[in-house]
Amino acid sequence: MQFELAIIGAGAAGYTAAIYAVRSGIKTLVLEKGLGGGLANVSPKIENFPGFESISGMDLMERMKKHASKYADIHFNEEVKKIEKLKDKFKITTDKKTYDVKAIILCTGTHYRKLNAPGEMELTGKGVSYCATCDGFFFKGKKVAVIGGGNTALIESIFLKQIGSKEVYVLHRRNRLRAENSYKDEAIDKGVKIIYNTHVESIKGDQNVKFLEIHNVNTGEKSKLNVDGVFISIGEEPINFLAKELGVALDEKGFVKVDIKQRTNVKGVYAAGDITGGLRQVITACAEGAIAALSSTEVLGKQYPY
Numbered sequence: 592m593q594f595e596l597a598i599i600g601a602g603a604a605g606y607t608a609a610i611y612a613v614r615s616g617i618k619t620l621v622l623e624k625g626l627g628g629g630l631a632n633v634s635p636k637i638e639n640f641p642g643f644e645s646i647s648g649m650d651l652m653e654r655m656k657k658h659a660s661k662y663a664d665i666h667f668n669e670e671v672k673k674i675e676k677l678k679d680k681f682k683i684t685t686d687k688k689t690y691d692v693k694a695i696i697l698c699t700g701t702h703y704r705k706l707n708a709p710g711e712m713e714l715t716g717k718g719v720s721y722c723a724t725c726d727g728f729f730f731k732g733k734k735v736a737v738i739g740g741g742n743t744a745l746i747e748s749i750f751l752k753q754i755g756s757k758e759v760y761v762l763h764r765r766n767r768l769r770a771e772n773s774y775k776d777e778a779i780d781k782g783v784k785i786i787y788n789t790h791v792e793s794i795k796g797d798q799n800v801k802f803l804e805i806h807n808v809n810t811g812e813k814s815k816l817n818v819d820g821v822f823i824s825i826g827e828e829p830i831n832f833l834a835k836e837l838g839v840a841l842d843e844k845g846f847v848k849v850d851i852k853q854r855t856n857v858k859g860v861y862a863a864g865d866i867t868g869g870l871r872q873v874i875t876a877c878a879e880g881a882i883a884a885l886s887s888t889e890v891l892g893k894q895y896p897y
């Protein structure tokens with residue numbers, strides 16, 4: 592067996608798991624369907640990762656990639672299609688080849704949640720986006736709305752103002768933000784207008800987004816908001832199809848259930864990072880990755896190094 596452990600997904604959790612696994616003497620393979628970094632890549636600035644007062648998500652993830660690549664075999668652009676649990680091993684089939692391993696750490700993260708509003712699908716790429724860092728530049732001097740009330744929505748609204756969007760609205764369905772106050776204060780300082788109790792009924796346009804049909808959830812009053820772009824920032828959903836295939840237990844929102852050692856209910860399968868739900872911070876993803884890697888020593892016949 593060329594590799595003993597496969598880590599699926601090269602975000603903060605996967606990179607950290609790789610560093611800890613190889614340093615514990617485990618022959619480790621990391622399989623990543625894209626270029627790595629996960630959703631942290633699109634965070635314009637991270638100010639709560641100790642040691643870095645302020646760093647862009649992309650920079651931080653590039654540093655982790657470089658660090659992990661020193662240790663582990665990381666196969667980028669190789670997508671895992673299937674994992675089978677055999678008697679005493681797992682058979683992984685990717686779009687390139689197959690591998691047998693004795694343990695797996697699922698670090699597959701999350702993807703953006705859809706609003707499921709009429710017009711959303713048709714106008715994606717024509718003014719509807721899920722990532723201000725990626726697409727915000729096209730809305731310099733334009734009027735945009737960010738939908739959502741979490742940290743990401745507020746950070747994206749600040750970013751849009753900073754890059755020169757003329758008017759930036761945050762549309763939130765409740766009367767209270769989920770985001771931390773510091774983001775709320777900064778957004779208001781920068782001139783972002785937060786509209787509460789607002790439901791977006793549909794996104795209208797033809798070649799490009801033209802306006803949103805919205806209504807106030809308390810009064811029922813309907814109105815139109817003219818915008819050139821809309822950023823949907825309403826959270827994330829776990830990428831759990833491999834977990835499901837392996838018979839791994841999930842919580843009611845589809846996140847992988849783990850114990851304190853990042854073990855799932857399936858022997859030899861661990862999970863770390865956003866796929867496990869919880870705080871979903873870069874720092875917690877790293878911590879979980881480290882714990883999962885060290886825990887995997889128990890099924891690999893290695894000595895727990897601490």
Ligand code: NAP
Nearest residue numbers: 706739740741742743744764765769824825826827870871
């Ligand atoms: P989130 O915290 O889950 O917030 C999602 C927001 O979207 C909530 O305000 C929610 O409204 C709203 N929402 C959900 N479904 C909706 C729907 N169908 N229609 C309209 N609104 C909807 O997601 P997030 O902001 O992407 O953050 C994800 C995680 O990453 C969180 O744990 C967050 O703390 C973390 N994060 C941290 C930082 C940081 O710097 N510390 C930065 C970014 C993200 P309700 O409030 O009504 O539920």
